[in-house]
Amino acid sequence: MRRLMINADDFALTDGVCQGILQAMERGVVRATTAMTRPEGATGRITAHAAALSGRMGIHFQLTGGHPPCLPPEEVPSLVTAQGVFPRKRMDIGQVSADEIRREWRAQLDLLRSCGVSPSHMDTHHHVHKRPDVFPIYLETARELGIPARATNPAMAAALRAAGVPCADAFITGFFGEDLTTGRFLELVAAAFALLPGSAVVELMCHPGKNDAELSRISAYNQAREQEIAVLSSPEVRIGLGAMGVAVCGPEDIPRP
Template structure:
């Protein structure tokens, strides 16, 4: 049976985002989410839902978003702006110190655990692990934790596979923006599975959420999150996946790969 893990990024960004993700889990097909620890109020939001989302909540490591780091800014100077916060976007990150990334992400992981969550899987905000100066630390953590890690391209998948870290066979990133319809969703899923065997697991990234004042203040992607909930909860999508022979799953549905030999690439291109 083909399996699809639909992961909701950005848990704990705002109260409305949390409500929307929970709605997409209860009434829709979302089976996993990854939580941010750096937004204001994130720790309380994570703690409030830790028990209910046990085994389904992973970590959404951050180096972007304009939030303050977990560690004092003076301890991670290569990761912050002059104002002592993360840059807004991935392209705005300077030459990041691997040691500072490692220590900051460990602090974020420790904070998540202090909220009662043992992360079930991992990825990064704005896909910062696509950067060649960030990916080695991401790979190191994925191997150490032994949990599924998001691979955004074939080179990244090869590096994870060689290290024995779990990852999905393919990743769908295009369910985002304006064309948020059941038909488009099913087209993306069908295209991802087309070249894969019947035992494949595909991850689809989504961003459901209920719009609220705080979300409008910090993100241009706000109203569309509510449309995502509608698509992810639609009978048309549910029936379409069944017709394709695709079952939804959580992080537990991503198997550990057979350890291979490194391809010498050193990681994915940015």
Template sequence: MERGLVDGTTAMVCAAGAPERIRRFGAGLGGRVGLHLQLTGGRPCLPPEAVPSLVTAEGLFPRKKLDVADVDPGHVRREWRAQLARFLETGLSPSHLDSHHHIHKRAEVFPVFLELARELGLPARALSDDMRRAMDAAGVPHADVCVTRFYGETVDAETFLSLVDAAFAALGGAGTVEVMAHPGRADAALAAISSYDQGRDQELRVLTDPDLAARLASRDIVRCGPAQVAETASSLRSGGRTQRRASA
């Protein structure tokens, strides 16, 4: 985020040591740290007996999204508000919302996600036309499209640019494009909690390459963060025009 293309990040609060890391790194990131809401991976903020539909027999969130079943939206609401409270205890306020493993796409979960985003007045991640329409109706800012395919074995500059170009082409040449990314350092600790480890080092190299930033600029693409996504959405609701904006 200091040297590359990434303009916003979201943080999980259910992992061990998460609040301390958010305090350590988040204060210097200028209001660009959002909340990565969880129903998978880690231990809930609330006691397991308070949210029984969300946890395994061991009192943990399921590790995989496919194992999340028959959740009670009331449990989701209470747990996510507890996650928000834990985030706020770090002294930061979230800049935007998304969710781990895109769990907010689930039909029984999305209304809770939308409720929270609307109440907080925050930009949020939309992953389908139906989600975008619901967010528009609720007044929740979002990017026009979210690209989730910069991931896996083929993460290089050409792939990044081709995905961004295709997204803008689908939007008629202008709009706001969000690109999901997972830059990081692969080590044993990461491998223990994520099957996606080696690709993160490659993403880090790509997203901190000055040449990639120059190639985006040559396409008249303006980088933006969560605040600019909200401003653009507000301008469009007021009849304004948008330019080509990209957020990673």
């Protein structure tokens, strides 16, 4: 059986995002989520849902998003802007200190754990681990934690597996933006599995959420999150996956190397 782990990024970004992710998990095909700890109010949101999402909540490590770091800004100067916050986008990151990344991510991890979450898997906001100067810390962290980590391309997957880190066989990024239909979703899944063996596990990234006032204020990707909920909760998606012989799964089903 081919398996698909559908992960909702950005848990704890806003109340509405949490509500949308929970709806897509309860009524739809989403089976996992990764939580960010740096948005205002994030720890309260994570704590409120930690027990219900045990084994299904991972960590969404941040070096971007415009939020303040977990550590005091003066302790991680290479990671923050003049205003003492992370750059908004990956492209805005300058030269960074590996030690500062390591310590900041450890602080984010400790904060998540203090909310009652033992992370089941890991990834990063805006895929910052695609940067050559960040990936070694990402790999090191994944190896230490012993949990599945998101690989955004085959070379990254090979490097993670060589270090003993579990990861999916392929990663789908295309379910994002304006073309959010059940047909598009199923096309992306079919294309990902087309060249893989029958036992393959694929990860699909999504961003469902309710478009509350806070989300509209801080993110340009807002109304589309509502459409993601509709697609991910639709009977057509369940039927289509079944017709392809694809079962949805959670992080516990990511194979170990």
